Amino acid sequence: MGTRRYVVSKIVQAFLTFVAILVFNFFLFRVWSPGDPISFLTRGQGANITPEERQALIEEYGLDESTMGQFLEYMKDTFQGNLGASSFYQGEPVMDVFLRFLPATLLLVGVATLFSMIIGLWMGIRSGWRRGSMFDRTSMVGSLILYSMPEFWLGMLLLLLFSTTLGWFPVGGRISTNASELSTWEYILDVANHLFLPALTLTLAYIGEYYLVMRSSLLDVLGEDYITTARAKGVRERDVLNKHAVRNGLLPTVTLIALSIGYVIGGAITVEVVFSYQGLGLLTYTAIVAKDYWLLQGLFLFFTGAVIVFNLAADFVYAYLDPRVREA
Amino acid sequence: MRRMVRVLALSLATAMLAAGVFVVQAAAQDESPAEDEKVTFTVGMVNDAITFNPMFMIETPEYATADLVYDTFLTWAQDDMSTAPNLAESWEQSEDGLTWTFDIREGITWHDGTPFTANDIAFTFNWIIDEGVGAYIDYLPFTDEIVATDDTTLVWTTTTPTSAPLYPPYIYIVPEHIFSGYADKADARKWKGFPDAVGTGPFELVEWRRGDFWRLEANPDYWGGAPVVDEFVFRVFQNEETMVQALQQGEIDFADEVPPSLFQSMEGDPNITLNEGRATTFIQMSFNQCTDEVDYCRDIGWNHHPATTDPQFRLAVEHAIDRQVLVDRIKLGYGTPGTTVILDPRWHHDPPNVVTHDPEEARRILEEAGYVDSDGDGVRETPGTGEPLELRFIVRTENPDTITAGEFISEWLRDVGIVTQTEALNDSKLTDTWYSNDWDMYIWGWGVEPDPNFQLSSYTTGQCGTWSDTCYSNPAYDELFSQSQSVETVEEREAAVAELQQMLYDDRPEIVLWYETYLQAYRSDRWTGFVQQPSEQGSILFQYGHYSDINITPISADGGSGAGSEDSGGIPAIVWIGLVGAVVVIGGVMLLRRRREDEDEA
Numbered sequence: 001m002g003t004r005r006y007v008v009s010k011i012v013q014a015f016l017t018f019v020a021i022l023v024f025n026f027f028l029f030r031v032w033s034p035g036d037p038i039s040f041l042t043r044g045q046g047a048n049i050t051p052e053e054r055q056a057l058i059e060e061y062g063l064d065e066s067t068m069g070q071f072l073e074y075m076k077d078t079f080q081g082n083l084g085a086s087s088f089y090q091g092e093p094v095m096d097v098f099l100r101f102l103p104a105t106l107l108l109v110g111v112a113t114l115f116s117m118i119i120g121l122w123m124g125i126r127s128g129w130r131r132g133s134m135f136d137r138t139s140m141v142g143s144l145i146l147y148s149m150p151e152f153w154l155g156m157l158l159l160l161l162f163s164t165t166l167g168w169f170p171v172g173g174r175i176s177t178n179a180s181e182l183s184t185w186e187y188i189l190d191v192a193n194h195l196f197l198p199a200l201t202l203t204l205a206y207i208g209e210y211y212l213v214m215r216s217s218l219l220d221v222l223g224e225d226y227i228t229t230a231r232a233k234g235v236r237e238r239d240v241l242n243k244h245a246v247r248n249g250l251l252p253t254v255t256l257i258a259l260s261i262g263y264v265i266g267g268a269i270t271v272e273v274v275f276s277y278q279g280l281g282l283l284t285y286t287a288i289v290a291k292d293y294w295l296l297q298g299l300f301l302f303f304t305g306a307v308i309v310f311n312l313a314a315d316f317v318y319a320y321l322d323p324r325v326r327e328a
Numbered sequence: 329m330r331r332m333v334r335v336l337a338l339s340l341a342t343a344m345l346a347a348g349v350f351v352v353q354a355a356a357q358d359e360s361p362a363e364d365e366k367v368t369f370t371v372g373m374v375n376d377a378i379t380f381n382p383m384f385m386i387e388t389p390e391y392a393t394a395d396l397v398y399d400t401f402l403t404w405a406q407d408d409m410s411t412a413p414n415l416a417e418s419w420e421q422s423e424d425g426l427t428w429t430f431d432i433r434e435g436i437t438w439h440d441g442t443p444f445t446a447n448d449i450a451f452t453f454n455w456i457i458d459e460g461v462g463a464y465i466d467y468l469p470f471t472d473e474i475v476a477t478d479d480t481t482l483v484w485t486t487t488t489p490t491s492a493p494l495y496p497p498y499i500y501i502v503p504e505h506i507f508s509g510y511a512d513k514a515d516a517r518k519w520k521g522f523p524d525a526v527g528t529g530p531f532e533l534v535e536w537r538r539g540d541f542w543r544l545e546a547n548p549d550y551w552g553g554a555p556v557v558d559e560f561v562f563r564v565f566q567n568e569e570t571m572v573q574a575l576q577q578g579e580i581d582f583a584d585e586v587p588p589s590l591f592q593s594m595e596g597d598p599n600i601t602l603n604e605g606r607a608t609t610f611i612q613m614s615f616n617q618c619t620d621e622v623d624y625c626r627d628i629g630w631n632h633h634p635a636t637t638d639p640q641f642r643l644a645v646e647h648a649i650d651r652q653v654l655v656d657r658i659k660l661g662y663g664t665p666g667t668t669v670i671l672d673p674r675w676h677h678d679p680p681n682v683v684t685h686d687p688e689e690a691r692r693i694l695e696e697a698g699y700v701d702s703d704g705d706g707v708r709e710t711p712g713t714g715e716p717l718e719l720r721f722i723v724r725t726e727n728p729d730t731i732t733a734g735e736f737i738s739e740w741l742r743d744v745g746i747v748t749q750t751e752a753l754n755d756s757k758l759t760d761t762w763y764s765n766d767w768d769m770y771i772w773g774w775g776v777e778p779d780p781n782f783q784l785s786s787y788t789t790g791q792c793g794t795w796s797d798t799c800y801s802n803p804a805y806d807e808l809f810s811q812s813q814s815v816e817t818v819e820e821r822e823a824a825v826a827e828l829q830q831m832l833y834d835d836r837p838e839i840v841l842w843y844e845t846y847l848q849a850y851r852s853d854r855w856t857g858f859v860q861q862p863s864e865q866g867s868i869l870f871q872y873g874h875y876s877d878i879n880i881t882p883i884s885a886d887g888g889s890g891a892g893s894e895d896s897g898g899i900p901a902i903v904w905i906g907l908v909g910a911v912v913v914i915g916g917v918m919l920l921r922r923r924r925e926d927e928d929e930a
Contacts, residue, residue, distance in 0.1 A: 036756075060514070088378065089378055090379055090384060090520070091517060091518060092520070100538060101539070159570075159573070163573065164573050170574075170577075170579060171570050171574040171577055171579055173541070173563065173564075175540060177368075177370060177540075177543065178368070192904065272566070274566075274567070275566075276564065276565045276566040276567070276570050277566075278540060289754070290756075
C-alpha cells in the first residue's frame with residue numbers, strides 16, 4: 001500500500017545515496033587530493049627511510065596496485081565490514097581507533113544538542129507567541145549574537161572566565177589524570193566537570209538555530225486560518241498555542257533536528273581543539289593532515305551514513321506526524 | 329496559601345538534595361588525599377603519542393616517555409655532555425682500533441624481574457642492523473660484529489678504526505626475552521609499546537588513556553637510584569595556550585617547548601619558574617644543489633634555478649638577510665642568529681668570517697658575478713642565459729615561524745633585485761617535492777644531537793635522497809668526514825669537526841637562520857631538584873640521561889599536582905549543586921505558574 005511503498009522507496013533512495021558517497025569518498029581522498037600517507041609517515045626527514053623501505057611501505061599499504069584495483073579492494077572490504085588499518089596509527093584497525101574516539105563525541109554532542117534543543121525550542125515558541133515583546137526582542141538579538149559567534153571564540157571566552165579567572169573548571173581534557181583512582185561517584189563528577197565548558201559552548205552555539213527556525217515556523221502557523229478558527233470557537237489561548245500552533249510549527253523543526261544530529265556527530269572540531277577534548281572532530285583533522293586514507297574513508301562513511309540515516313528517520317517521523325506527506 | 333506551601337516544600341527539598349550531594353562529595357574528598365600521599369609529577373605535551381615501541385617512535389612525547397622507561401648503552405654527562413657510562417661501565421679500544429670491548433653493569437633487572445645482561449644489548453643492536461631500523465641504524469656504522477662474550481662483556485668489532493661506538497648510540501636497549509618473540513619488523517610494529525613495556529629505566533609505563541594522558545610509576549629498584557616522585561604523568565593538550573593555562577592553574581607541573589609569546593606571558597608569575605635552555609634546534613634556508621654528478625639527482629632527475637648552485641649568489645643572499653631581525657621579530661628575542669650547523673658548545677665552531685647583514689655588499693656581489701638588471705624591471709638576470717632571478721621559495725604550513733621568516737626574506741631579496749615565488753606547503757607535500765629534486769629554496773629546521781657525527785654525516789654526497797637537505801656534494805668534505813669518524817684522539821676529532829663546520833659555512837649549501845632557545849616552565853612553588861644539562865644554560869627536563877627525572881622533589885609534603893583536579897574539585901561540586909538546584913527551582917516555579925494559569929483561566 002501507499003505507506004509501504006513510501007517506506008521502501010525512501011530506503012532504496014538512502015541506500016543508493018550511500019553507495020554513491022562510498023564511491024565518491026574513494027576518489028576524493030585517493031585521486032583528487034594531493035599527497036599520500038607514505039609521505040606523511042616518512043615526514044620531517046625524520047624517518048630516515050631509504051627508497052627501498054619506502055617502496056616496502058607502499059606495498060604494505062597496498063598502494064602499489066592500480067587505482068582500479070585499489071577501488072575494487074576497497075569496495076569489497078567495505079561491504080564485508082572491514083574498514084582496513086590506519087596508517088597514522090601504524091596499522092591499528094580503523095574500527096578500533098574509531099570506537100575509541102566515538103563515546104567522547106557522542107557524550108559532548110548529545111548533551112549539547114539536548115539542551116540547545118530544549119532551550120532553543122522553548123525560547124522560539126515563547127518568542128513567536130509573544131512577538132514584539134521584550135522577551136522576543138532580547139532573545140532575538142541574543143541568539144543572533146550566539147549564532148554568529150565563532151564556536152572557538154566563544155569557547156575561549158568561557159575558558160578564560162570559568163577556568164583561568166574563576167578556576168571552577170579544568171582547563172581542558174576529558175578526564176583527570178588520576179581517573180583510575182576515583183570512585184564511581186567521583187568519576188562521574190570528574191567527567192561532568194570536564195564536559196561542562198565544551199558542552200556549554202556548543203549548547204550556546206546551537207541554540208540560535210533551533211530558536212530561529214522554531215520562531216519563524218510558529219509565526220507562519222499563527223497566520224493560518226485554522227488558528228483564527230480555533231480562537232473564534234473559543235479555544236483557550238494556551239490550547240491554541242500548545243494544541244494547534246506548536247504541533248504544526250514543530251514539523252519543519254523535526255527535519256532540522258534530525259539533520260543537525262546527523263551533521264553534529266561529525267563533532268565540533270574547533271571546540272574539541274580549544275578544550276583539548278579528544279573526539280571524532282579531532283580525529284578527522286588528524287586523519288586529513290596525515291592523509292590516512294583508511295581512517296578518512298571510515299570516518300566519512302560514518303558521517304555520511306549518520307546524515308543519511310537521520311534524514312531517513314526525519315522522513316518517517318515527518319510522514320508519521322503529517323499524513324499528507326505519505327500520500328504525496 | 330496552598331501554593332505558598334508547595335513552593336516552600338519544593339525549595340526545602342532542593343536544599344536538602346543539594347546538602348546531601350555536598351556531604352557525599354565532601355566525604356569522598358576527605359578520604360582520598362589522606363590515605364595515600366602519592367607524589368605525582370604531571371607534564372603537559374602538545375602532541376599525542378601513537379606508539380611507545382622504541383623501534384618505531386616519531387613524536388617528541390614518545391621519545392620523552394621512552395627516555396623514562398628504557399636505558400641507553402652509554403649516555404651524555406650532565407655537566408658537559410661528554411660521553412658517560414650508563415649500562416656500559418667502562419670500555420677500551422684495541423691497538424688496531426678495530427675492536428671495542430665494553431664492561432656491562434651487573435645486577436640490573438628488567439621491570440619484569442628478568443636479569444639484564446650484555447646479551448640484551450647485543451640483541452638490540454643486531455636486531456636494528458638486521459631489520460634495518462631507520463631511526464637507529466646510522467648509530468652503528470662500520471659494524472662488523474657485535475657480540476656478548478659473557479653476561480658482562482660486549483665486544484664490538486668494526487671494519488675500519490672508528491670511535492663511533494662512543495658517540496653514544498642513542499638507542500633504547502630492549503629486552504631480548506620479549507623482543508625475540510617477534511618474527512620480523514612488521515610483526516614487531518604491531519606492538520604499540522603498551523601494555524607490557526619492559527625496560528630498565530627509572531619508571532614503568534602502567535596506564536595509557538590514549539589521547540588523554542599516560543602514567544608512569546617509579547621503579548624503586550632503579551640501578552641509578554629510586555626516583556623521588558612516585559608517579560610521572562604526561563597529559564595531552566591540543567594547543568599550547570591551554571597547556572600554559574593548565575600550568576598557571578596548577579593542573580600540570582611542567583610545560584615543555586613553550587612558544588615565546590606564551591613564555592613571555594608567564595613572566596612575573598610568582599609560582600612559575602621559566603628556564604631558557606641552550607638551543608638544540610636550528611632553522612635553515614636550503615638551496616637546491618643537485619647536479620648530474622650526484623647519483624640520486626641523476627637517477628631521479630632534477631630541476632632548479634641555475635643560480636642556486638652559484639656560490640656568489642648564495643653569498644649575496646646571506647648578506648641580504650638580517651638574522652637579528654628574524655630573532656627579534658619572530659622569536660621575540662628567544663633565539664640567537666645562527667652560523668654553523670653544530671649547536672652543542674662542546675663541538676660548536678664559531679666561524680671567524682661571519683657574514684654580516686649588508687644589502688649594499690649583496691648588490692655589489694651580484695653585480696660582480698654578472699647578475700645585472702639589463703631591462704630595468706627591478707629584477708636581475710642570470711649571466712649567460714638571461715633568465716631573470718626569480719626563484720621558487722617553499723615555507724612550511726606546520727611551522728608558522730617559517731612563513732613569517734619567508735616574508736621577511738622575500739622582502740630583503742626583492743630589495744637587492746631577486747624575486748621569490750613563495751609557497752607554503754605541509755610537511756608531507758614538502759617531502760615529496762624534496763624527494764623529486766624539483767625546487768629552488770626552502771626553509772626547514774633540524775633538531776641536532778649533542779654529538780656532531782650524525783648531523784655532519786647528512787651533508788655527505790651519499791646522503792642525497794636520504795638525509796641531505798640540499799644534495800650538497802663536495803669530495804673534500806666527504807673525505808674529511810670519513811676521516812673524522814676514524815680519528816683516534818678527541819683533539820683530532822675536535823679539529824676535524826670544526827673544519828667540517830667551517831667548510832659548510834663557507835660553501836653555504838644552506839644558510840642557518842637562527843638557533844631556537846629551548847623554553848621550559850615549571851611550578852616552582854611545588855617542585856625543586858631540577859638539574860641542568862649541560863650545567864650552563866641547560867635544559868631542566870627531557871635530557872639525555874635521567875639527571876632531573878630521579879631528582880625532582882616536591883617542596884611540601886602534600887605537593888604534587890596529580891591532585892590538581894582535586895584541588896579545584898571543591899568549587900565545581902558547589903557549582904554543580906547550584907546548577908542542579910537552579911534547574912529544579914526554575915522547573916518547579918514554571919510548573920507552579922502553569923498550574924496557576926490553568927486555574928486562573930478555568
